[in-house]
Amino acid sequence: SSKQVAVMEQRKDRRLILFPLPLQGHISPMLELANLLHLKGFSITIIHTTFNSLNPSTHPHFTFHSIPDGLSESEASTKDLVLLLSLLNAKCVEPLRECLSSLLSDVSEEPVACLISDVLHVFTESVAHSLKLPRLVLRTGGAASFAVFAAFPLLREKGYLPIQESRLEEPVTEFPPLKIKDLPLINRCASEDYNQLVAGLSNGAKASCGLIFNTFEHLEQHALATISQKISNVPIFPIGPFHKFFPAASSSSSGLLSEDQSCIPWLNTQAPKSVVYVSFGSLAAIKEAQFLEIAWGLANSNQPFLWVVRPGLVHGSEPFPSGFVESLNGRGHIVQWAPQKQVLAHPAVGAFWTHNGWNSTLESVCEGVPMICMPCFTDQLVNARYASDVWKVGLQLEDGMERGMIEKTIRKLMVEKEGEEIRDRALKLMEKANLCFKQGGSSFQSLDGLVKHILSLEP
Ligand code: UDP
Numbered sequence: 298s299s300k301q302v303a304v305m306e307q308r309k310d311r312r313l314i315l316f317p318l319p320l321q322g323h324i325s326p327m328l329e330l331a332n333l334l335h336l337k338g339f340s341i342t343i344i345h346t347t348f349n350s351l352n353p354s355t356h357p358h359f360t361f362h363s364i365p366d367g368l369s370e371s372e373a374s375t376k377d378l379v380l381l382l383s384l385l386n387a388k389c390v391e392p393l394r395e396c397l398s399s400l401l402s403d404v405s406e407e408p409v410a411c412l413i414s415d416v417l418h419v420f421t422e423s424v425a426h427s428l429k430l431p432r433l434v435l436r437t438g439g440a441a442s443f444a445v446f447a448a449f450p451l452l453r454e455k456g457y458l459p460i461q462e463s464r465l466e467e468p469v470t471e472f473p474p475l476k477i478k479d480l481p482l483i484n485r486c487a488s489e490d491y492n493q494l495v496a497g498l499s500n501g502a503k504a505s506c507g508l509i510f511n512t513f514e515h516l517e518q519h520a521l522a523t524i525s526q527k528i529s530n531v532p533i534f535p536i537g538p539f540h541k542f543f544p545a546a547s548s549s550s551s552g553l554l555s556e557d558q559s560c561i562p563w564l565n566t567q568a569p570k571s572v573v574y575v576s577f578g579s580l581a582a583i584k585e586a587q588f589l590e591i592a593w594g595l596a597n598s599n600q601p602f603l604w605v606v607r608p609g610l611v612h613g614s615e616p617f618p619s620g621f622v623e624s625l626n627g628r629g630h631i632v633q634w635a636p637q638k639q640v641l642a643h644p645a646v647g648a649f650w651t652h653n654g655w656n657s658t659l660e661s662v663c664e665g666v667p668m669i670c671m672p673c674f675t676d677q678l679v680n681a682r683y684a685s686d687v688w689k690v691g692l693q694l695e696d697g698m699e700r701g702m703i704e705k706t707i708r709k710l711m712v713e714k715e716g717e718e719i720r721d722r723a724l725k726l727m728e729k730a731n732l733c734f735k736q737g738g739s740s741f742q743s744l745d746g747l748v749k750h751i752l753s754l755e756p
Contacts, residue, residue: 331356342400364395389420433505433751440512460482581673598703670692688722
């Protein structure tokens with residue numbers, strides 16, 4: 298659209314095929330990357346699974362192809378993410394191969410320069426290889442957690458993994474300031490499937506023609522350097538935050554749930570930086586008892602709040618305490634799904650209580666919103682430690698979830714003198730984030746590097 302910051306560049310006469318992982322936190326960044334590369338002059342084809350299938354009408358400038366993933370109804374509704382990813386990795390091999398072969402043999406389209414796959418689609422490596430199709434990978438998570446995943450063999454060798462409950466507070470000296478409890482696992486365990494996925498992530502990146510991150514140099518310099526060193530044969534492109542290359546209004550939605558726009562008029566009635574925005578992303582689930590502590594902690598904090606209570610957030614039903622909503626007198630607004638980027642950019646928002654999914658973490662950094670960090674699993678644990686102890690733009694709820702502690706943490710971060718430095722640092726970090734995607738910035742340059750790299754690939 299004419300509103301885009303960057304001018305659409307001359308057509309490159311090359312087509313790129315992008316293959317996102319069918320989860321919200323992976324779809325949005327892949328489609329944003331597709332938009333960026335489209336702007337750079339490439340034609341875009343998106344391959345997606347029938348599971349969490351995409352709606353082509355949101356991106357009329359792309360070509361969409363759906364492949365049958367063969368998941369049964371019960372497989373598709375599993376809450377076990379590792380199982381889901383393992384199933385997709387096993388069942389999509391042939392459908393993807395067929396789809397790619399037919400795209401590659403279609404002479405009516407521009408020649409295909411490469412495949413860009415989510416790095417967690419581990420199986421794409423062998424498929425692309427067999428078709429002699431160059432393959433780049435997108436890691437939608439941060440670089441710091443990626444470096445830790447890539448070091449799992451070392452962490453095992455040094456005895457950090459498997460985790461021993463008695464050592465949770467000990468530092469992981471190879472990755473300061475991480476503690477053993479911050480290692481990216483699920484419930485502090487790693488199943489055989491999980492370990493395989495982690496190994497696939499690392500090996501798949503090593504075998505790729507390029508590794509793209511939705512992060513920026515200033516934010517994760519050290520981790521990016523560590524990764525470059527470890528996989529020195531693969532060029533790395535930190536070109537995030539993807540969504541900031543476009544003005545907010547022009548970004549097309551790729552949400553699987555529809556956004557409740559009522560948040561914005563409600564936010565408009567609130568004082569600047571007064572609202573705590575609460576969302577735990579698209580996957581995290583909490584227990585009923587925790588839900589109640591959150592509800593009362595928010596109510597007792599005396600700060601206005603906007604809370605995303607997604608279907609499935611709470612195990613069982615949504616147990617709003619009786620009379621809870623009425624007792625708020627409009628001080629709380631509850632929605633099923635929010636236009637999060639818009640919410641975080643709203644002047645009324647003063648803090649983000651987050652599960653520290655990478656997208657949420659990055660979106661918060663970009664808008665200078667300090668965080669209350671409550672990681673649930675995997676890379677969220679690393680992201681939260683970075684937010685609280687490296688960038689120092691947030692406070693972690695470390696000692697479980699108890700309403701008194703929640704209330705205290707919210708007030709400390711948002712109103713008390715103690716939180717002032719954190720609030721200031723969040724604004725300074727936002728300034729850094731705002732430089733990287735502008736002309737001459739690190740991500741701007743890295744994106745140009747990516748375009749040149751893609752054009753140099755000989756299919
Ligand atoms: N999101 C949203 N509305 C909501 C909650 C989340 O649009 O009410 C978006 C959010 O902006 C982010 C994504 O969903 O881009 C969640 O990704 P993240 O990596 O933070 O967490 P995940 O859902 O993968 O755990």
